[in-house]
Amino acid sequence: MSVGLFFQLLANGIMSGGMYALVASGLTLTLGVVKVFNFAQGDFLMLGAYLTFTIVVTLGLPYPIAILAALVSMAILGALIFLGIIRRALNFGFFNSLLITVLLVTVIEQGSLLTFAGQARAIPPVFPGAMSIGEVAFSRGKLLVIGSSIAVLVALYYFMKLKIGKAMLASAENSDVATLQGINAKQIFWMTMAVGCGLSGIGGAIIAPVYGAYTMMGTMVFSRALLVLMVGGMGSMSGALIAGFLIGIVESFAFQFVGYLNLVVILVLVGILMFFRPGGLLGKPMPVPGE
């Protein structure tokens, strides 16, 4: 393998890893705090991407407005879904809420199919073309994805240092004790859901100029995000970040050498990791739902 090829594969992996880390962060936040495993997490990314298409292409508005709109609208949607449906389902146990989110996947995807007739939509690239450093080609659009993903994750990191972020972490640790300390756990829950879904929404807006918008993109990204969650550790934001990039890089290298079996390679490596570190790289022990 040439040096150029090595760095090209590394660049590919980092580029896709950023996307996985973004979705996994939202998932781990929601799971850690609200104790809801949101199967529709990827579909909020898809909605964010389609919303970006609508704002940029159909309405002709600037791209930054699409990013803001995707963040805010998916956050609001996530909060409404929590307050309207998931909160009630939680009263009947973890699995009820899980089933609700599975149902959400169907509703969101079917709605997308009906609205966009199953057609993929392309968004004009913000930074078109590619640049080369030596033998390595970097898509400008993908560099923007990496940079934006890292920026969002850093912003999330500092958000969690704020009072509200600390309240979320406290509720994740132990919601009863957090309530005793004066934290309104119910309020924290819907806010967390909003942040989690907003993360996916902004992720969709970030990747849309590179990957376009299509109905199944959410499900595809979600399947990778699950692996990121396992590797990074449930409830660990920094774990999600590290694992996202790791999975992206392994996927990239594995594809070069074993082609379509790259997913098998990833799963075997994840299995080995789970054997030695069942909680993932940086996972924390979580109470079993219902206990």
Next chain:
Amino acid sequence: MKKQFLFGLLSLLLIIAVVFGACAKPAPTTPTTPTTPTTPTPTPPPLKTLKFGAIIAMNNAQGLQTKKWYDLYAKLVNDAGGWQIGNDKYEIQMVIYDTQASATTAKDELTRLVLQDGCKFVFGSTGAAAVDTTITEPNKVMIWGNDFTNASSDPKVQYYYTTGNFFTNALQYRIERDVAEKGIKSYVSVKPDSQMGRFIDNILNASWKLAAPDVKNLGTVFVDPSTVDFGPVATKVMSFNPDLADLNYLGFIPNTVPQTYRALADVGFKGIIFPGIMSPNDLANIVTMAGKDIVEGGEVFSQDPIGYQKDPRMLSFIDAYIKEYGKLEQDATSTLNAMFVLEDAINATQSVDVEVIKQYLDNSKKPIRGVMGWTELFARPDLKNFRTICGGWSHPIQKITDGKLVNFATATLKDQYLFSIISGNKLVDTYKAYWLQYGYPKFPDEEKGENVLNFSDLGITGQD
């Protein structure tokens, strides 16, 4: 107490209404001149129902449009008063289930169509004839499937038909020939990682050998259908350093062709890209994501009947689609090919009996017009199946000119048939023996001037 009072009040009001109605004087009428009593017009007999089942993956544009075409066909027949078959008139009932691209769901839905809904004619399949036939064969249900493997043409299988299967390679052949003339020396094939993807890869590589024996096959990159980022795919293609990337058939996975184009553009691929199928939406997406230059001059399999279709009846279907749905989408314009073949069989036999129709189809030597070109069923003597059960279809080839798809040539039904036989599988002698015994297939006169291949190319005279 309150409920009882309300019930009583309502009952009283109803009784009062009936009483007033009965007592009301009839309105005075103008006396009319007595007329000669006429024979009462007999009420037409109620329409019978002809059920067609369909299983479609409706999580993509092709599937959604496929449903639209089937619904439209049923609507047009029913709005015209029904279908006269024999002594009965039938309304069509389409029973369509969504498989969501899951083979398990498809099997369940097929079972439901056959056992619960009682459909005797089914369009679409699980994708594997070996699975479909466990349900359709014992129940003698005619299925128009899309399994590209030889399992669908196994002589033991009695009720499985396809309209686009083995005999569909002329398009590739024509394009490969054009491309070889541009001086390419090597290619890499990019195909979906699926049973059909691998089968198609074998067929298409064989057609490359025939069309351009000097062009080297550097390998195949198989792509998982759940791939999100195509950067690694493009990097792998580039690492082979080919003159051409053959993406034919990759387009059956939604959105993969535009993504692959973009990824190849990102890594600086300068060779020719052969996309196979490309819809106007795909082309628009590629141009948006990667610019016009990367697609310019490319030749694609067309699904656009506009400017190509001249038959009034087919044009009326196109017009009806546009009227019903607002615009002509082009991801599934060949959907009704199987329906038209079945329609011809039903009209010819004036029967809805599966065995009667089967008898007709198994011996058909008739090209049938579709919205996209012509379709015909052929036998597979290479598999010892001498019934005409396996289809081919013709359609235009388009060239990308200034970012738009423009009709360029036609892959005719005869080319599809002959090329598939010639294409490196050493079938010529087998088919020659078959033709001598069973007769030669007929091809549309309309396409005569566009044929590239003829029986004379095989040393057979008098059949062109």
